[in-house]
Amino acid sequence: MITVRQIVGAFCFNGRFAVSFSEVGYLARRTSWPKLAPDFRGQYWLVTGGSGGLGRQMVWTALQAGATVTAVARSPEKLAALGAEASAMGLVGLEVECCDFTSSRDSAAR
Numbered sequence: 001m002i003t004v005r006q007i008v009g010a011f012c013f014n015g016r017f018a019v020s021f022s023e024v025g026y027l028a029r030r031t032s033w034p035k036l037a038p039d040f041r042g043q044y045w046l047v048t049g050g051s052g053g054l055g056r057q058m059v060w061t062a063l064q065a066g067a068t069v070t071a072v073a074r075s076p077e078k079l080a081a082l083g084a085e086a087s088a089m090g091l092v093g094l095e096v097e098c099c100d101f102t103s104s105r106d107s108a109a110r
Ligand SMILES: NC(=O)c1ccc[n+]([C@@H]2O[C@H](COP(=O)([O-])OP(=O)(O)OC[C@H]3O[C@@H](n4cnc5c(N)ncnc54)[C@H](OP(=O)(O)O)[C@@H]3O)[C@@H](O)[C@H]2O)c1
Pocket: 048, 049, 050, 051, 052, 053, 054, 055, 072, 073, 074, 075, 076, 078, 099, 100, 101, 102
């Protein structure tokens, strides 16, 4: 049986993190962050896991700031979609490469 004390405890425990580690914290804190205007022209980026998640965001940031980027992942379909999206956005300088990094043979072949 859950007690009132446990409920209050859980609320207090999770409440400490809700602001900092949720979208609320991100939205609240971003207002005080300085605006960044990175210039990556002349740089070459190799982004592993570049077709999804964090890597995909890195690809966009680097391309938009002028870098030449090679995005690497396993799925040729996802990489093709990434390339098509970059073209549609008018972003140049993206190359894609299929590789499974869990395979030493596949990695060495690149
Ligand atoms: N998201 C977070 O909050 C967070 C926090 C801390 C650390 N991390 C770490 O950061 C990394 C990326 O996280 P994420 O959330 O962005 O993951 P994700 O959305 O799943 O993206 C993973 C990317 O890596 C590629 N990939 C997966 N396995 C691969 C393999 N064997 N060889 C080559 N490419 C592979 C995927 O494409 P394919 O499936 O086509 O290969 C995809 O492009 C992970 O190692 C994760 O543990 C994430």
